[in-house]
Amino acid sequence: MNVRTAIQFRELPESDIERALALAYLAFHESPEDDQRRRHRDLLRQCLRIGAYDGDEVVGLAAGIPFRLSVPGAELPGPGVSFVCVAPTHRRRGVLSGMIGELFRRCADAGWPVASLWASEDAIYGRYGFGPAAYGATVEIDSREALRLRIAPDERPLRLLATDEVPKLLGAYYDATRRTRAGRPFRTEEWWREEWLVDKDEDDDDLSPPRVVALGDPVAGYAVYRTKRADDGPGLVRVDELEADTPAAAAALWTYLCAIDLTRKVQAWNRPLDDPLLLFAADRDQVRVTAEFPALRLRLTDAAEALRQREWAAPADLVLDVTDAHIPANAGRHRLTAAPGGATYEPTDAAPDLALDVRDLAACYLGGTRARSLVQAGLVTEHTPGAADALDDAFRTALLPHTGEDF
Numbered sequence: 442m443n444v445r446t447a448i449q450f451r452e453l454p455e456s457d458i459e460r461a462l463a464l465a466y467l468a469f470h471e472s473p474e475d476d477q478r479r480r481h482r483d484l485l486r487q488c489l490r491i492g493a494y495d496g497d498e499v500v501g502l503a504a505g506i507p508f509r510l511s512v513p514g515a516e517l518p519g520p521g522v523s524f525v526c527v528a529p530t531h532r533r534r535g536v537l538s539g540m541i542g543e544l545f546r547r548c549a550d551a552g553w554p555v556a557s558l559w560a561s562e563d564a565i566y567g568r569y570g571f572g573p574a575a576y577g578a579t580v581e582i583d584s585r586e587a588l589r590l591r592i593a594p595d596e597r598p599l600r601l602l603a604t605d606e607v608p609k610l611l612g613a614y615y616d617a618t619r620r621t622r623a624g625r626p627f628r629t630e631e632w633w634r635e636e637w638l639v640d641k642d643e644d645d646d647d648l649s650p651p652r653v654v655a656l657g658d659p660v661a662g663y664a665v666y667r668t669k670r671a672d673d674g675p676g677l678v679r680v681d682e683l684e685a686d687t688p689a690a691a692a693a694l695w696t697y698l699c700a701i702d703l704t705r706k707v708q709a710w711n712r713p714l715d716d717p718l719l720l721f722a723a724d725r726d727q728v729r730v731t732a733e734f735p736a737l738r739l740r741l742t743d744a745a746e747a748l749r750q751r752e753w754a755a756p757a758d759l760v761l762d763v764t765d766a767h768i769p770a771n772a773g774r775h776r777l778t779a780a781p782g783g784a785t786y787e788p789t790d791a792a793p794d795l796a797l798d799v800r801d802l803a804a805c806y807l808g809g810t811r812a813r814s815l816v817q818a819g820l821v822t823e824h825t826p827g828a829a830d831a832l833d834d835a836f837r838t839a840l841l842p843h844t845g846e847d848f
């Protein structure tokens with residue numbers, strides 16, 4: 442029997458959320474506490490929900506959180522894909538592929554030019570045209586001694602914020618960071634409360650509730666962190682987010698985090714690769730990058746619209762020959778004529794300057810991956826010498842894309 446005809450892919454009604462969540466917990470090997478289940482339920486209610494049904498049985502779920510993602514010079518609507526799971530009894534029979542096909546149809550109907558996700562396993566999503574568009578780095582600081590810096594920290598006072606005042610006090614500040622860092626979804630007050638400020642960390646029961654420290658008034662920087670006691674090893678400060686207006690403000694926040702009593706290590710699990718800390722730290726044996734990982738995967742569900750909407754750092758006039766195995770409208774030769782202020786992207790018969798798959802175009806789109814590197818890796822074909830550099834110059838952003846949202 443062909444599973445693609447036996448399985449139905451359709452909107453999962455609210456009445457099936459409980460069953461879909463049970464499937465998700467089974468697939469992700471989780472048994473969350475009541476409060477976490479309540480948050481998952483509430484979130485799923487607001488999502489696009491694609492269900493895979495074998496008769497009446499829910500055998501697959503893919504949810505789309507309604508995001509507005511920052512891209513250079515703009516923000517684009519599109520689903521933040523999450524809760525993707527397939528029943529263990531129905532693996533490797535095309536259920537995920539069917540749900541992704543349905544997701545792309547929904548994106549086309551709704552006019553969403555991008556979709557994004559974090560992958561549980563690297564190998565899953567490239568085949569569907571998702572490319573790694575923003576990376577993260579895990580940074581560990583040996584804080585047994587004071588943090589050694591090459592710059593002077595900002596001396597304005599620091600204050601701890603009560604969690605219930607955080608969305609009001611930091612919402613606009615975070616939002617402003619989205620103009621310089623592509624790849625960041627808009628955060629509602631509810632998202633702050635339910636994703637960032639919940640008492641219990643989803644992955645580690647031993648961590649304290651979140652603490653939020655802000656520098657200056659008006660705020661010139663902040664950090665969200667949790668701590669862990671020293672019973673089973675060095676006391677830990679886990680940094681979930683740190684944003685600052687200036688290097689000196691960042692230096693003040695890192696200095697504070699490294700000086701918290703009864704802790705000996707600061708671990709910032711997801712920093713931008715161009716975090717200034719890595720340059721202004723005086724001792725890179727004290728401040729080490731322990732991991733680098735693809736974070737946000739991006740899908741250009743409507744490449745033309747996504748390219749027209751973003752801002753450009755330099756003019757480019759290039760014919761791109763794009764392959765896209767899943768969204769035919771994206772495929773084929775297109776002339777990209779871009780300049781600061783706008784771009785056109787139209788089908789053409791002209792000879793291509795660059796040939797690339799849509800996943801590689803997505804990887805470059807936020808400015809976080811260079812087309813030149815993909816040429817060197819044999820993934821992009823450069824028909825016209827210098828075309829990759831021209832695309833890179835046009836895509837370039839002052840700061841690398843980065844997102845703190847792991848959804």
Ligand SMILES: CC(=O)SCCNC(=O)CCNC(=O)[C@H](O)C(C)(C)COP(=O)(O)OP(=O)(O)OC[C@H]1O[C@@H](n2cnc3c(N)ncnc32)[C@H](O)[C@@H]1OP(=O)(O)O
Pocket residue numbers: 468469522523524525526527528531532533534535536537538539558559560561562564565568
């Ligand atoms: C954004 C997120 O939510 S990420 C979370 C993803 N979910 C999980 O990790 C939960 C546990 N895993 C699962 O529920 C399932 O195994 C899924 C969702 C990963 C895959 O679902 P399936 O229905 O088995 O995938 P499907 O049969 O459609 O596979 C399509 C293709 O992807 C490949 N594939 C699927 N999963 C994987 C994987 N984990 N690693 C490598 N390849 C994979 C299949 O081999 C197949 O390849 P082919 O087209 O060359 O034959």
